[in-house]
Amino acid sequence: NYSLVRIGASNNVTIKDCTFAGENDALVAIKSYTGGDRNLQVIGCTVNAGMHSLLQVPNVEEGLKVEGCEVYSKNGINLNSTLSLAMDACTFDVRGYAVRVGVNASVETKAKTFTISNSNLKSACAESDDAVIVIRDNAKHATLNLTNTTLEGTRDILGATSQTIINRK
Numbered sequence: 001n002y003s004l005v006r007i008g009a010s011n012n013v014t015i016k017d018c019t020f021a022g023e024n025d026a027l028v029a030i031k032s033y034t035g036g037d038r039n040l041q042v043i044g045c046t047v048n049a050g051m052h053s054l055l056q057v058p059n060v061e062e063g064l065k066v067e068g069c070e071v072y073s074k075n076g077i078n079l080n081s082t083l084s085l086a087m088d089a090c091t092f093d094v095r096g097y098a099v100r101v102g103v104n105a106s107v108e109t110k111a112k113t114f115t116i117s118n119s120n121l122k123s124a125c126a127e128s129d130d131a132v133i134v135i136r137d138n139a140k141h142a143t144l145n146l147t148n149t150t151l152e153g154t155r156d157i158l159g160a161t162s163q164t165i166i167n168r169k
Contacts, residue, residue: 003031003056007040014041023050025074032057035081039063047071053094057082066090075100076121081138083112090119095126098151102139102159112142116149123153131158140164 004020007013007030020029029047032040035058042065047054051073055066059081066077066087076098079085085101092098098121101114123132132153135142143165144157151157160166 003028005030007032007037008034009036010040011037012039013037014043015045016041017044019046019048020051020054021048025050025052027051028053028056029073030055032060035059036061037064041065041067042069044068045070047073049073053078055079059083071098079114081106083110085114085116087114087116088118090116090121092120093122095124096130097134098123098132098153100134100136101142102136104137106138107140110141112139113145114142115145115147117145117147119149121149121151125154129158131155133157135159135164143167145169 005015015030037060040060042055049072053073053075054071055077057079064082064085067089069090071092073094075096076092076094078100080103121132125131132151136159140161141163145167147169
């Protein structure tokens with residue numbers, strides 16, 4: 001994947017009121033290549049159709065906030081080993097996953113909490129491993145809090161197990 005904004009091992013970064021556009025399914029709006037980021041905020045950004053996603057990070061160690069974003073690309077956000085997310089007032093209308101957490105082939109029992117509020121997440125679930133929210137192996141012990149949030153797709157959540165706590169309010 002290619003990125004328009006590249007970050008890595010950064011602290012206290014806010015990306016605000018940006019519109020990202022491109023005609024390349026491998027083009028990511030914001031990507032961290034190294035991980036170890038802290039206090040990353042993505043606020044009021046729009047990603048137009050034709051791109052891969054809004055955000056791809058190996059891990060944000062603390063303080064990931066996504067607020068007021070509109071995403072119309074192939075995918076939404078991929079958080080890999082990020083421990084927490086605070087998402088509010090977002091609209092995602094994507095072909096693949098809207099939110100994907102965890103990595104495959106890795107088991108981790110660290111507490112993870114993903115909170116999505118006041119949002120509308122829609123996926124066409126275009127591929128067999130897609131859902132609106134995808135929970136991969138090392139996030140199966142996560143807590144997913146959905147408050148005043150609509151999930152629309154053939155599968156709303158894929159990968160949850162008996163260890164995954166899902167709170168819908």
